[in-house]
Amino acid sequence: MTEMPSEPLLQVRDLGVTFQSGSRTTVAATGVSFDLRAGEVLAVVGESGSGKSVSSLALTGLLPPSPACEVTGSARLEGRELIGLTEDALTRVRGRRIAYVFQEPGTSLNPVYDIGFQIAEAVRLHRPEVRDVDAAVLTALSEVRIDDPARVARSYPHELSGGMQQRAMIAMALACGPDILVADEPTTALDVTIQKEIMDLLARLRAEKRMAILLITHNFGIVSSFADHVQVMRNGRVVEQGPTAQVMHSPRDPYTRGLIACIPRLGQKRRRLTTLRDELRAS
Amino acid sequence: MNPSTPPLLEVRDLAVHYPVRAPWFFMPTPGPKKAVDGVSFSVPRGQTVGVVGESGSGKSTTGKAVIRLAPVTRGAILYDGVDLTGLGSADFHPYRKRIQMIFQDPYNSLNPRTDVFGILSEPLEIHFPAMSRSEREARCEQLLRSVQLTGDDLRKHPHEFSGGQRQRIGIARALAVQPELIICDEPVSALDVSVQAEVVNLLQDLQESLGLTYLFIGHDLAVIEHVSDHVLVMNAGRIVEQGPPETILRDPREEYTRRLLEAVPKF
Ligand SMILES: Nc1ncnc2c1ncn2[C@@H]1O[C@H](COP(=O)(O)OP(=O)(O)O)[C@@H](O)[C@H]1O
Ligand SMILES: Nc1ncnc2c1ncn2[C@@H]1O[C@H](COP(=O)(O)OP(=O)(O)O)[C@@H](O)[C@H]1O
Ligand SMILES: [Mg+2]
Ligand SMILES: [Mg+2]
DSSP: OOSOOOOOSEEEEEEEEEEEETTEEEEEEEEEEEEEOTTOEEEEEOSTTSSHHHHHHHTTTOSOOTTTEEEEEEEEETTEEOTTOOHHHHHHHBTTTEEEEOSOHHHHSOTTSOHHHHHHHHHHHHOTTOSOHHHHHHHHHHHTTOSOHHHHHTOOGGGSOHHHHHHHHHHHHHHTOOSEEEEESTTTTSOHHHHHHHHHHHHHHHHHHOOEEEEEOSOHHHHHHHOSEEEEEETTEEEEEEEHHHHHHSOOSHHHHHHHHTSOOTTOOOSSOOOHHHHHHHO | OOTTSOOSEEEEEEEEEEOOOOSSTTSOOOOOEEEEEEEEEEEOTTOEEEEEOSTTSSHHHHHHHHTTSSOOOEEEEEETTEEGGGOOHHHHHHHHHHEEEEOSOHHHHSOTTSOHHHHHHHHHHHHOTTOOHHHHHHHHHHHHHHTTOOGGGGGOOGGGSOHHHHHHHHHHHHHTTOOSEEEEESTTTTSOHHHHHHHHHHHHHHHHHHTOEEEEEOSOHHHHHHHOSEEEEEETTEEEEEEOHHHHTTSOSSHHHHHHHHHSOOO
Protein backbone atom coordinates (compact mmCIF):
# COMPACT_ATOMS: atom_id res chain seq x y z
CA MET A 1 0.00 0.00 0.00
CA THR A 2 1.38 3.36 -1.03
CA GLU A 3 -1.42 5.55 0.31
CA MET A 4 -0.54 7.35 3.53
CA PRO A 5 -2.97 6.44 6.26
CA SER A 6 -5.15 9.43 7.11
CA GLU A 7 -4.97 10.98 10.57
CA PRO A 8 -7.42 9.25 12.87
CA LEU A 9 -10.63 11.13 13.49
CA LEU A 10 -10.81 9.72 16.98
CA GLN A 11 -7.90 8.56 19.11
CA VAL A 12 -8.80 6.76 22.31
CA ARG A 13 -6.02 5.98 24.77
CA ASP A 14 -6.21 4.04 28.01
CA LEU A 15 -9.88 4.86 28.55
CA GLY A 16 -11.29 3.66 31.86
CA VAL A 17 -14.76 3.72 33.42
CA THR A 18 -15.35 2.96 37.10
CA PHE A 19 -18.70 2.91 38.89
CA GLN A 20 -18.92 3.61 42.60
CA SER A 21 -21.98 2.66 44.60
CA GLY A 22 -21.59 2.81 48.36
CA SER A 23 -18.47 0.85 49.15
CA ARG A 24 -18.67 -1.14 45.93
CA THR A 25 -16.40 -0.26 43.01
CA THR A 26 -17.00 -1.75 39.56
CA VAL A 27 -14.31 -1.36 36.94
CA ALA A 28 -16.52 -1.45 33.85
CA ALA A 29 -13.74 -0.68 31.36
CA THR A 30 -9.99 -0.24 31.65
CA GLY A 31 -7.08 0.34 29.27
CA VAL A 32 -9.27 0.74 26.19
CA SER A 33 -7.33 2.19 23.25
CA PHE A 34 -8.23 2.45 19.56
CA ASP A 35 -8.11 4.71 16.51
CA LEU A 36 -11.07 5.42 14.26
CA ARG A 37 -10.58 6.96 10.81
CA ALA A 38 -13.12 8.68 8.57
CA GLY A 39 -15.17 6.15 6.61
CA GLU A 40 -13.99 3.26 8.75
CA VAL A 41 -16.09 0.68 10.62
CA LEU A 42 -14.68 -0.55 13.92
CA ALA A 43 -16.64 -3.39 15.48
CA VAL A 44 -16.62 -3.95 19.23
CA VAL A 45 -17.59 -7.48 20.25
CA GLY A 46 -17.74 -9.33 23.55
CA GLU A 47 -20.19 -10.93 25.96
CA SER A 48 -22.78 -8.83 27.74
CA GLY A 49 -21.31 -6.82 30.59
CA SER A 50 -17.86 -6.71 28.99
CA GLY A 51 -17.87 -2.89 28.82
CA LYS A 52 -18.77 -2.26 25.17
CA SER A 53 -21.54 0.26 25.81
CA VAL A 54 -19.92 2.14 28.70
CA SER A 55 -16.73 2.77 26.75
CA SER A 56 -18.69 4.33 23.87
CA LEU A 57 -20.94 6.34 26.20
CA ALA A 58 -17.88 7.70 28.02
CA LEU A 59 -16.73 9.45 24.82
CA THR A 60 -19.42 12.10 25.09
CA GLY A 61 -20.08 12.06 28.83
CA LEU A 62 -23.31 10.03 28.62
CA LEU A 63 -22.62 8.35 31.98
CA PRO A 64 -23.69 9.31 35.52
CA PRO A 65 -21.63 12.23 36.92
CA SER A 66 -18.76 11.89 39.40
CA PRO A 67 -18.51 10.48 42.06
CA ALA A 68 -20.99 7.75 40.95
CA CYS A 69 -18.92 7.22 37.81
CA GLU A 70 -15.31 8.18 37.01
CA VAL A 71 -13.92 8.28 33.47
CA THR A 72 -10.14 8.27 33.04
CA GLY A 73 -7.75 8.33 30.09
CA SER A 74 -8.01 10.22 26.84
CA ALA A 75 -10.28 10.46 23.80
CA ARG A 76 -9.23 13.01 21.17
CA LEU A 77 -11.59 14.02 18.39
CA GLU A 78 -9.44 15.59 15.65
CA GLY A 79 -6.86 16.29 18.33
CA ARG A 80 -9.28 17.86 20.82
CA GLU A 81 -9.59 16.14 24.20
CA LEU A 82 -13.16 15.09 25.06
CA ILE A 83 -12.65 13.56 28.50
CA GLY A 84 -13.18 16.23 31.14
CA LEU A 85 -15.03 18.68 28.87
CA THR A 86 -17.86 20.67 30.46
CA GLU A 87 -21.44 19.52 29.90
CA ASP A 88 -21.97 22.58 27.67
CA ALA A 89 -19.06 21.71 25.43
CA LEU A 90 -20.11 18.05 25.31
CA THR A 91 -23.60 19.03 24.13
CA ARG A 92 -21.95 20.45 21.02
CA VAL A 93 -20.11 17.17 20.40
CA ARG A 94 -23.04 14.86 21.01
CA GLY A 95 -25.28 14.44 18.01
CA ARG A 96 -23.36 16.99 15.96
CA ARG A 97 -19.99 15.17 15.90
CA ILE A 98 -20.74 11.81 17.52
CA ALA A 99 -24.28 10.45 17.22
CA TYR A 100 -25.78 7.31 18.75
CA VAL A 101 -28.25 4.68 17.59
CA PHE A 102 -29.33 2.14 20.20
CA GLN A 103 -30.79 -1.35 20.19
CA GLU A 104 -34.36 -0.51 21.08
CA PRO A 105 -35.58 2.29 18.81
CA GLY A 106 -38.94 2.04 20.56
CA THR A 107 -37.45 3.23 23.84
CA SER A 108 -35.30 6.00 22.32
CA LEU A 109 -38.15 7.61 20.40
CA ASN A 110 -40.66 9.74 22.26
CA PRO A 111 -44.12 8.16 21.88
CA VAL A 112 -46.06 11.44 22.12
CA TYR A 113 -44.43 13.31 19.20
CA ASP A 114 -44.44 12.41 15.53
CA ILE A 115 -41.17 11.37 13.86
CA GLY A 116 -40.80 14.63 11.91
CA PHE A 117 -41.05 16.74 15.06
CA GLN A 118 -38.41 14.66 16.82
CA ILE A 119 -35.95 14.89 13.94
CA ALA A 120 -36.62 18.63 13.64
CA GLU A 121 -35.87 19.11 17.35
CA ALA A 122 -32.56 17.28 16.95
CA VAL A 123 -31.66 19.50 13.97
CA ARG A 124 -32.56 22.71 15.85
CA LEU A 125 -30.50 21.63 18.85
CA HIS A 126 -27.40 20.38 17.05
CA ARG A 127 -27.38 22.42 13.84
CA PRO A 128 -28.86 25.82 14.68
CA GLU A 129 -27.40 27.19 11.42
CA VAL A 130 -29.88 25.16 9.33
CA ARG A 131 -32.56 27.51 7.90
CA ASP A 132 -35.01 25.07 6.36
CA VAL A 133 -35.50 22.51 9.10
CA ASP A 134 -38.44 20.79 7.35
CA ALA A 135 -36.32 20.18 4.27
CA ALA A 136 -33.52 18.77 6.45
CA VAL A 137 -36.03 16.36 8.03
CA LEU A 138 -37.27 15.11 4.66
CA THR A 139 -33.71 14.79 3.33
CA ALA A 140 -32.67 12.73 6.35
CA LEU A 141 -35.67 10.42 5.95
CA SER A 142 -34.99 9.89 2.26
CA GLU A 143 -31.34 9.17 2.97
CA VAL A 144 -32.36 6.14 4.98
CA ARG A 145 -34.36 4.97 1.92
CA ILE A 146 -37.79 5.71 3.30
CA ASP A 147 -40.00 5.85 0.22
CA ASP A 148 -42.62 8.24 1.54
CA PRO A 149 -40.71 10.59 3.87
CA ALA A 150 -43.58 13.06 4.27
CA ARG A 151 -45.95 10.37 5.50
CA VAL A 152 -43.38 8.83 7.87
CA ALA A 153 -42.58 12.31 9.24
CA ARG A 154 -46.23 12.63 10.27
CA SER A 155 -46.30 9.14 11.88
CA TYR A 156 -46.00 8.37 15.56
CA PRO A 157 -43.45 5.74 16.66
CA HIS A 158 -46.09 3.09 17.49
CA GLU A 159 -47.44 3.31 13.95
CA LEU A 160 -44.11 2.08 12.54
CA SER A 161 -42.59 -1.41 12.46
CA GLY A 162 -39.37 -2.10 14.39
CA GLY A 163 -37.29 -1.83 11.22
CA MET A 164 -38.95 1.46 10.26
CA GLN A 165 -38.39 2.85 13.79
CA GLN A 166 -34.70 1.96 13.54
CA ARG A 167 -34.50 3.76 10.17
CA ALA A 168 -36.13 6.80 11.75
CA MET A 169 -33.53 6.70 14.55
CA ILE A 170 -30.73 6.53 12.01
CA ALA A 171 -32.33 9.41 10.07
CA MET A 172 -32.40 11.45 13.28
CA ALA A 173 -28.70 10.73 13.85
CA LEU A 174 -27.88 11.61 10.22
CA ALA A 175 -29.86 14.85 10.31
CA CYS A 176 -27.22 16.21 12.67
CA GLY A 177 -24.45 15.42 10.17
CA PRO A 178 -22.19 13.48 12.55
CA ASP A 179 -18.62 12.43 11.72
CA ILE A 180 -18.96 9.33 13.87
CA LEU A 181 -21.98 7.11 14.34
CA VAL A 182 -22.01 4.84 17.37
CA ALA A 183 -24.40 1.98 16.54
CA ASP A 184 -24.96 0.01 19.76
CA GLU A 185 -26.47 -3.35 18.77
CA PRO A 186 -28.63 -1.62 16.17
CA THR A 187 -30.18 -4.81 14.80
CA THR A 188 -30.29 -7.14 17.80
CA ALA A 189 -34.07 -6.79 18.19
CA LEU A 190 -34.82 -7.16 14.46
CA ASP A 191 -35.49 -10.06 12.07
CA VAL A 192 -32.57 -11.21 9.87
CA THR A 193 -34.21 -9.76 6.77
CA ILE A 194 -34.63 -6.32 8.39
CA GLN A 195 -31.17 -6.62 9.94
CA LYS A 196 -29.71 -7.01 6.46
CA GLU A 197 -31.55 -3.92 5.20
CA ILE A 198 -30.30 -1.80 8.12
CA MET A 199 -26.71 -3.04 7.80
CA ASP A 200 -26.72 -2.43 4.02
CA LEU A 201 -27.98 1.07 4.76
CA LEU A 202 -25.17 1.76 7.25
CA ALA A 203 -22.60 0.41 4.78
CA ARG A 204 -23.89 2.76 2.08
CA LEU A 205 -23.86 5.76 4.44
CA ARG A 206 -20.30 5.19 5.47
CA ALA A 207 -19.24 4.93 1.83
CA GLU A 208 -21.20 7.99 0.65
CA LYS A 209 -20.57 10.28 3.60
CA ARG A 210 -17.27 8.87 4.79
CA MET A 211 -18.91 8.58 8.17
CA ALA A 212 -16.96 6.51 10.70
CA ILE A 213 -18.97 3.84 12.51
CA LEU A 214 -18.31 2.33 15.91
CA LEU A 215 -20.41 -0.81 15.64
CA ILE A 216 -21.19 -2.60 18.89
CA THR A 217 -22.54 -6.06 18.22
CA HIS A 218 -22.32 -9.64 19.36
CA ASN A 219 -22.99 -11.01 15.89
CA PHE A 220 -19.78 -12.22 14.26
CA GLY A 221 -21.55 -12.60 10.93
CA ILE A 222 -22.21 -8.86 10.93
CA VAL A 223 -18.64 -8.16 12.03
CA SER A 224 -17.15 -10.13 9.21
CA SER A 225 -19.37 -8.61 6.51
CA PHE A 226 -19.22 -4.97 7.62
CA ALA A 227 -16.24 -4.12 9.82
CA ASP A 228 -12.72 -3.07 8.80
CA HIS A 229 -11.31 -3.60 12.29
CA VAL A 230 -12.47 -5.55 15.32
CA GLN A 231 -11.92 -5.10 19.00
CA VAL A 232 -12.77 -7.98 21.35
CA MET A 233 -13.65 -7.09 24.93
CA ARG A 234 -13.78 -9.28 28.01
CA ASN A 235 -14.43 -8.11 31.57
CA GLY A 236 -13.78 -4.46 30.68
CA ARG A 237 -10.52 -5.10 28.83
CA VAL A 238 -9.62 -5.33 25.17
CA VAL A 239 -8.21 -8.82 24.72
CA GLU A 240 -7.54 -8.58 21.01
CA GLN A 241 -7.83 -6.08 18.18
CA GLY A 242 -6.89 -6.01 14.54
CA PRO A 243 -8.09 -6.13 10.95
CA THR A 244 -11.34 -8.10 10.62
CA ALA A 245 -9.97 -10.86 8.39
CA GLN A 246 -7.06 -11.48 10.73
CA VAL A 247 -9.13 -11.56 13.93
CA MET A 248 -11.84 -13.71 12.35
CA HIS A 249 -9.58 -16.20 10.58
CA SER A 250 -6.51 -16.38 12.78
CA PRO A 251 -7.45 -15.03 16.21
CA ARG A 252 -4.48 -14.88 18.59
CA ASP A 253 -6.34 -14.79 21.85
CA PRO A 254 -7.88 -18.05 23.11
CA TYR A 255 -10.95 -16.13 24.29
CA THR A 256 -11.57 -14.75 20.78
CA ARG A 257 -11.06 -18.24 19.36
CA GLY A 258 -13.57 -19.58 21.86
CA LEU A 259 -16.20 -16.94 21.09
CA ILE A 260 -15.94 -17.67 17.36
CA ALA A 261 -15.88 -21.44 17.85
CA CYS A 262 -19.13 -21.58 19.81
CA ILE A 263 -21.27 -20.05 17.05
CA PRO A 264 -23.28 -22.60 15.09
CA ARG A 265 -22.92 -22.03 11.35
CA LEU A 266 -25.45 -22.78 8.67
CA GLY A 267 -24.56 -25.75 6.54
CA GLN A 268 -21.88 -26.98 8.93
CA LYS A 269 -23.94 -29.08 11.28
CA ARG A 270 -21.89 -30.64 14.07
CA ARG A 271 -22.93 -33.24 16.59
CA ARG A 272 -22.35 -30.90 19.49
CA LEU A 273 -21.66 -27.18 19.85
CA THR A 274 -18.21 -26.17 21.05
CA THR A 275 -18.38 -24.09 24.22
CA LEU A 276 -16.09 -21.32 25.39
CA ARG A 277 -15.07 -23.61 28.23
CA ASP A 278 -14.02 -26.42 25.84
CA GLU A 279 -11.95 -23.96 23.86
CA LEU A 280 -10.26 -22.31 26.85
CA ARG A 281 -9.50 -25.69 28.36
CA ALA A 282 -7.90 -26.84 25.11
CA SER A 283 -5.52 -23.88 24.93
CA MET B 1 -39.35 -40.80 10.98
CA ASN B 2 -40.83 -44.21 11.52
CA PRO B 3 -44.35 -44.27 10.08
CA SER B 4 -45.43 -47.25 12.18
CA THR B 5 -45.24 -45.44 15.56
CA PRO B 6 -47.74 -42.60 15.85
CA PRO B 7 -46.27 -39.14 16.54
CA LEU B 8 -46.45 -37.76 20.08
CA LEU B 9 -48.04 -34.56 18.78
CA GLU B 10 -50.01 -34.13 15.62
CA VAL B 11 -51.49 -30.76 14.72
CA ARG B 12 -54.10 -30.69 11.95
CA ASP B 13 -55.31 -27.55 10.24
CA LEU B 14 -54.83 -25.43 13.38
CA ALA B 15 -56.16 -21.87 13.27
CA VAL B 16 -56.00 -19.18 15.95
CA HIS B 17 -57.97 -16.07 15.06
CA TYR B 18 -58.11 -13.10 17.41
CA PRO B 19 -61.09 -10.76 17.23
CA VAL B 20 -60.07 -7.22 16.29
CA ARG B 21 -62.13 -4.40 17.76
CA ALA B 22 -63.11 -1.43 15.62
CA PRO B 23 -61.15 1.71 16.57
CA TRP B 24 -64.49 3.54 17.09
CA PHE B 25 -67.85 2.01 17.91
CA PHE B 26 -69.52 3.39 14.77
CA MET B 27 -66.91 1.88 12.46
CA PRO B 28 -67.45 -1.59 10.97
CA THR B 29 -65.71 -4.40 12.86
CA PRO B 30 -62.63 -5.44 10.92
CA GLY B 31 -61.97 -9.11 10.15
CA PRO B 32 -60.17 -11.19 12.79
CA LYS B 33 -56.37 -11.24 13.12
CA LYS B 34 -55.38 -14.63 11.72
CA ALA B 35 -52.32 -15.26 13.93
CA VAL B 36 -52.26 -18.91 12.85
CA ASP B 37 -54.29 -20.05 9.86
CA GLY B 38 -54.36 -23.69 8.85
CA VAL B 39 -51.17 -25.22 10.18
CA SER B 40 -50.50 -29.00 10.09
CA PHE B 41 -47.42 -30.85 11.32
CA SER B 42 -46.36 -33.71 13.57
CA VAL B 43 -43.70 -34.12 16.21
CA PRO B 44 -42.39 -37.69 16.55
CA ARG B 45 -41.45 -38.93 20.02
CA GLY B 46 -37.89 -38.15 21.08
CA GLN B 47 -37.30 -35.77 18.17
CA THR B 48 -37.03 -32.02 17.71
CA VAL B 49 -39.18 -30.06 15.33
CA GLY B 50 -37.79 -26.57 14.73
CA VAL B 51 -39.97 -23.58 13.81
CA VAL B 52 -38.54 -20.51 12.02
CA GLY B 53 -40.04 -17.42 10.45
CA GLU B 54 -40.03 -13.64 10.82
CA SER B 55 -41.50 -12.08 13.93
CA GLY B 56 -45.27 -12.04 13.82
CA SER B 57 -45.41 -15.15 11.62
CA GLY B 58 -47.31 -17.12 14.27
CA LYS B 59 -44.57 -19.29 15.81
CA SER B 60 -45.34 -18.53 19.46
CA THR B 61 -49.10 -18.68 18.94
CA THR B 62 -48.75 -22.17 17.44
CA GLY B 63 -46.81 -23.34 20.50
CA LYS B 64 -49.16 -21.64 22.93
CA ALA B 65 -52.27 -23.14 21.32
CA VAL B 66 -50.98 -26.62 22.21
CA ILE B 67 -51.04 -25.81 25.93
CA ARG B 68 -54.15 -23.61 25.87
CA LEU B 69 -52.34 -20.30 26.19
CA ALA B 70 -53.94 -19.30 22.88
CA PRO B 71 -57.55 -19.97 21.83
CA VAL B 72 -58.07 -22.56 19.10
CA THR B 73 -60.46 -21.33 16.41
CA ARG B 74 -60.32 -24.47 14.26
CA GLY B 75 -58.40 -27.70 13.87
CA ALA B 76 -57.26 -30.64 15.94
CA ILE B 77 -54.37 -31.07 18.37
CA LEU B 78 -53.77 -34.80 18.76
CA TYR B 79 -51.49 -35.64 21.67
CA ASP B 80 -50.66 -39.30 21.99
CA GLY B 81 -53.78 -39.94 19.93
CA VAL B 82 -56.18 -37.79 22.01
CA ASP B 83 -57.65 -34.58 20.59
CA LEU B 84 -56.86 -31.98 23.25
CA THR B 85 -59.19 -29.38 21.77
CA GLY B 86 -62.25 -31.40 22.84
CA LEU B 87 -61.23 -31.89 26.49
CA GLY B 88 -62.81 -30.20 29.49
CA SER B 89 -60.41 -28.57 31.91
CA ALA B 90 -60.32 -31.54 34.31
CA ASP B 91 -59.52 -33.93 31.47
CA PHE B 92 -56.88 -31.51 30.19
CA HIS B 93 -55.14 -31.31 33.60
CA PRO B 94 -52.77 -34.31 33.09
CA TYR B 95 -51.56 -32.73 29.84
CA ARG B 96 -50.42 -29.65 31.74
CA LYS B 97 -47.88 -32.00 33.30
CA ARG B 98 -46.99 -33.94 30.17
CA ILE B 99 -46.41 -30.76 28.13
CA GLN B 100 -44.23 -27.92 29.44
CA MET B 101 -43.07 -24.66 27.94
CA ILE B 102 -39.91 -22.59 28.33
CA PHE B 103 -39.71 -18.98 27.22
CA GLN B 104 -37.21 -16.55 25.73
CA ASP B 105 -36.93 -14.24 28.66
CA PRO B 106 -36.36 -16.35 31.73
CA TYR B 107 -36.51 -13.25 33.91
CA ASN B 108 -40.07 -12.37 33.00
CA SER B 109 -41.23 -15.92 33.41
CA LEU B 110 -39.79 -16.45 36.90
CA ASN B 111 -41.51 -14.98 39.96
CA PRO B 112 -38.98 -12.45 41.34
CA ARG B 113 -40.36 -12.66 44.91
CA THR B 114 -39.85 -16.37 45.51
CA ASP B 115 -36.53 -18.17 45.78
CA VAL B 116 -35.51 -20.96 43.43
CA PHE B 117 -36.95 -23.60 45.80
CA GLY B 118 -40.34 -21.85 45.60
CA ILE B 119 -40.15 -21.62 41.82
CA LEU B 120 -39.33 -25.30 41.40
CA SER B 121 -41.70 -26.67 44.03
CA GLU B 122 -44.82 -24.93 42.75
CA PRO B 123 -45.35 -27.33 39.82
CA LEU B 124 -44.46 -30.26 42.11
CA GLU B 125 -47.16 -29.25 44.61
CA ILE B 126 -49.72 -29.07 41.79
CA HIS B 127 -48.85 -32.29 40.00
CA PHE B 128 -47.40 -34.40 42.83
CA PRO B 129 -49.53 -33.39 45.85
CA ALA B 130 -48.48 -36.50 47.77
CA MET B 131 -44.80 -35.46 47.84
CA SER B 132 -43.48 -34.47 51.28
CA ARG B 133 -41.48 -31.28 51.77
CA SER B 134 -38.24 -33.18 52.22
CA GLU B 135 -38.92 -35.20 49.08
CA ARG B 136 -39.56 -31.97 47.23
CA GLU B 137 -36.30 -30.49 48.51
CA ALA B 138 -34.39 -33.52 47.36
CA ARG B 139 -36.08 -33.41 43.97
CA CYS B 140 -35.32 -29.68 43.55
CA GLU B 141 -31.66 -30.20 44.39
CA GLN B 142 -31.48 -33.00 41.88
CA LEU B 143 -33.17 -30.79 39.26
CA LEU B 144 -30.65 -28.02 39.82
CA ARG B 145 -27.78 -30.44 39.42
CA SER B 146 -29.29 -31.72 36.17
CA VAL B 147 -29.06 -28.19 34.75
CA GLN B 148 -25.54 -27.70 36.14
CA LEU B 149 -26.47 -25.48 39.08
CA THR B 150 -25.96 -26.50 42.71
CA GLY B 151 -28.14 -27.19 45.73
CA ASP B 152 -26.84 -23.95 47.28
CA ASP B 153 -28.71 -22.04 44.59
CA LEU B 154 -32.09 -23.13 46.03
CA ARG B 155 -32.26 -20.19 48.45
CA LYS B 156 -31.31 -17.54 45.90
CA HIS B 157 -33.71 -15.28 44.03
CA PRO B 158 -33.89 -14.87 40.21
CA HIS B 159 -32.12 -11.45 40.21
CA GLU B 160 -29.01 -13.05 41.71
CA PHE B 161 -28.43 -15.08 38.54
CA SER B 162 -27.07 -14.27 35.09
CA GLY B 163 -29.28 -14.63 31.98
CA GLY B 164 -27.89 -18.07 31.21
CA GLN B 165 -28.38 -19.30 34.78
CA ARG B 166 -31.96 -18.01 34.77
CA GLN B 167 -32.64 -19.95 31.59
CA ARG B 168 -31.27 -23.06 33.36
CA ILE B 169 -33.75 -22.43 36.18
CA GLY B 170 -36.54 -22.11 33.58
CA ILE B 171 -35.47 -25.46 32.16
CA ALA B 172 -35.32 -27.04 35.64
CA ARG B 173 -38.85 -25.82 36.34
CA ALA B 174 -40.10 -27.36 33.10
CA LEU B 175 -38.35 -30.65 33.95
CA ALA B 176 -39.74 -30.75 37.51
CA VAL B 177 -42.93 -32.59 36.57
CA GLN B 178 -41.22 -35.05 34.21
CA PRO B 179 -42.81 -33.84 30.97
CA GLU B 180 -42.65 -35.66 27.64
CA LEU B 181 -42.93 -32.66 25.33
CA ILE B 182 -41.29 -29.27 25.92
CA ILE B 183 -42.25 -26.30 23.80
CA CYS B 184 -39.11 -24.16 23.71
CA ASP B 185 -40.05 -20.61 22.61
CA GLU B 186 -36.79 -18.89 21.59
CA PRO B 187 -34.98 -20.32 24.65
CA VAL B 188 -31.55 -19.04 23.59
CA SER B 189 -32.40 -15.93 21.58
CA ALA B 190 -31.59 -13.49 24.40
CA LEU B 191 -28.33 -15.18 25.42
CA ASP B 192 -24.70 -14.46 24.49
CA VAL B 193 -23.33 -16.92 21.91
CA SER B 194 -21.09 -18.47 24.56
CA VAL B 195 -24.06 -19.09 26.88
CA GLN B 196 -26.26 -20.12 23.97
CA ALA B 197 -23.88 -22.98 23.15
CA GLU B 198 -24.02 -24.27 26.72
CA VAL B 199 -27.81 -24.09 26.97
CA VAL B 200 -28.29 -25.76 23.56
CA ASN B 201 -25.91 -28.57 24.60
CA LEU B 202 -27.76 -28.93 27.89
CA LEU B 203 -31.14 -29.21 26.12
CA GLN B 204 -29.72 -31.86 23.79
CA ASP B 205 -28.15 -33.85 26.67
CA LEU B 206 -31.46 -33.78 28.55
CA GLN B 207 -33.30 -34.89 25.44
CA GLU B 208 -31.02 -37.88 25.16
CA SER B 209 -31.04 -38.89 28.81
CA LEU B 210 -34.76 -38.29 29.44
CA GLY B 211 -36.14 -39.12 26.00
CA LEU B 212 -37.71 -35.66 25.65
CA THR B 213 -39.52 -34.35 22.60
CA TYR B 214 -39.07 -30.69 21.61
CA LEU B 215 -40.99 -28.16 19.58
CA PHE B 216 -38.19 -25.63 19.24
CA ILE B 217 -39.06 -22.10 18.12
CA GLY B 218 -36.21 -19.85 17.05
CA HIS B 219 -35.17 -17.20 14.61
CA ASP B 220 -31.50 -18.10 14.25
CA LEU B 221 -31.44 -20.44 11.27
CA ALA B 222 -28.10 -21.99 12.24
CA VAL B 223 -29.39 -22.85 15.74
CA ILE B 224 -32.54 -24.35 14.22
CA GLU B 225 -30.50 -26.39 11.76
CA HIS B 226 -28.33 -27.63 14.62
CA VAL B 227 -31.14 -28.81 16.91
CA SER B 228 -33.85 -29.95 14.48
CA ASP B 229 -34.77 -33.27 12.94
CA HIS B 230 -37.53 -31.53 11.00
CA VAL B 231 -38.09 -27.83 10.26
CA LEU B 232 -41.27 -25.79 9.75
CA VAL B 233 -40.92 -22.41 8.01
CA MET B 234 -43.75 -20.04 8.93
CA ASN B 235 -44.93 -16.85 7.25
CA ALA B 236 -48.11 -14.90 8.03
CA GLY B 237 -49.75 -17.65 10.08
CA ARG B 238 -49.03 -20.47 7.63
CA ILE B 239 -46.35 -23.07 7.09
CA VAL B 240 -44.76 -22.23 3.74
CA GLU B 241 -42.61 -25.35 3.66
CA GLN B 242 -41.42 -28.12 5.94
CA GLY B 243 -38.94 -30.97 5.82
CA PRO B 244 -35.55 -32.12 7.10
CA PRO B 245 -33.11 -29.24 7.75
CA GLU B 246 -30.69 -30.57 5.13
CA THR B 247 -33.27 -29.86 2.42
CA ILE B 248 -35.17 -26.89 3.83
CA LEU B 249 -32.14 -24.87 4.89
CA ARG B 250 -29.82 -25.81 2.02
CA ASP B 251 -32.06 -26.13 -0.96
CA PRO B 252 -35.35 -24.40 -0.14
CA ARG B 253 -38.13 -24.44 -2.70
CA GLU B 254 -39.87 -21.34 -1.40
CA GLU B 255 -38.79 -17.79 -2.17
CA TYR B 256 -39.60 -16.77 1.42
CA THR B 257 -37.19 -19.32 2.91
CA ARG B 258 -34.55 -18.32 0.39
CA ARG B 259 -34.88 -14.68 1.47
CA LEU B 260 -34.44 -15.66 5.14
CA LEU B 261 -31.32 -17.66 4.29
CA GLU B 262 -29.79 -14.96 2.12
CA ALA B 263 -30.19 -12.38 4.88
CA VAL B 264 -27.94 -14.34 7.24
CA PRO B 265 -24.47 -12.73 7.15
CA LYS B 266 -21.89 -15.35 6.20
CA PHE B 267 -18.48 -15.76 7.74
N1 LIG C 1 -25.01 3.00 35.40
C1 LIG C 1 -24.28 1.96 35.85
N2 LIG C 1 -24.03 1.80 37.17
C2 LIG C 1 -23.28 0.79 37.63
N3 LIG C 1 -22.74 -0.16 36.85
C3 LIG C 1 -22.94 -0.07 35.52
C4 LIG C 1 -23.72 0.99 34.95
N4 LIG C 1 -23.75 0.82 33.60
C5 LIG C 1 -23.02 -0.30 33.35
N5 LIG C 1 -22.53 -0.83 34.49
C6 LIG C 1 -21.67 -2.02 34.61
O1 LIG C 1 -20.58 -1.88 33.73
C7 LIG C 1 -20.24 -3.12 33.12
C8 LIG C 1 -20.16 -2.97 31.62
O2 LIG C 1 -21.46 -2.67 31.13
P1 LIG C 1 -21.79 -2.42 29.59
O3 LIG C 1 -20.79 -1.53 28.98
O4 LIG C 1 -23.20 -1.99 29.54
O5 LIG C 1 -21.65 -3.87 28.99
P2 LIG C 1 -21.94 -4.34 27.48
O6 LIG C 1 -22.42 -3.17 26.68
O7 LIG C 1 -20.64 -4.90 27.00
O8 LIG C 1 -22.97 -5.42 27.61
C9 LIG C 1 -21.27 -4.12 33.60
O9 LIG C 1 -20.70 -4.87 34.64
C10 LIG C 1 -22.40 -3.27 34.09
O10 LIG C 1 -23.09 -3.92 35.13
N1 LIG D 1 -53.36 -12.07 22.14
C1 LIG D 1 -53.30 -11.59 20.88
N2 LIG D 1 -54.27 -10.78 20.41
C2 LIG D 1 -54.20 -10.30 19.14
N3 LIG D 1 -53.22 -10.57 18.26
C3 LIG D 1 -52.21 -11.37 18.69
C4 LIG D 1 -52.20 -11.92 20.01
N4 LIG D 1 -51.07 -12.68 20.14
C5 LIG D 1 -50.42 -12.59 18.96
N5 LIG D 1 -51.11 -11.81 18.08
C6 LIG D 1 -50.71 -11.50 16.70
O1 LIG D 1 -50.57 -12.70 16.00
C7 LIG D 1 -49.45 -12.67 15.12
C8 LIG D 1 -48.51 -13.81 15.41
O2 LIG D 1 -47.87 -13.58 16.68
P1 LIG D 1 -46.80 -14.57 17.31
O3 LIG D 1 -47.33 -15.94 17.30
O4 LIG D 1 -46.40 -14.01 18.61
O5 LIG D 1 -45.60 -14.44 16.26
P2 LIG D 1 -44.09 -14.92 16.39
O6 LIG D 1 -43.92 -15.72 17.63
O7 LIG D 1 -43.82 -15.69 15.13
O8 LIG D 1 -43.27 -13.65 16.41
C9 LIG D 1 -48.83 -11.30 15.30
O9 LIG D 1 -49.31 -10.45 14.28
C10 LIG D 1 -49.32 -10.86 16.64
O10 LIG D 1 -49.40 -9.46 16.71
MG1 LIG E 1 -24.33 -2.87 25.79
MG1 LIG F 1 -42.62 -15.35 19.29
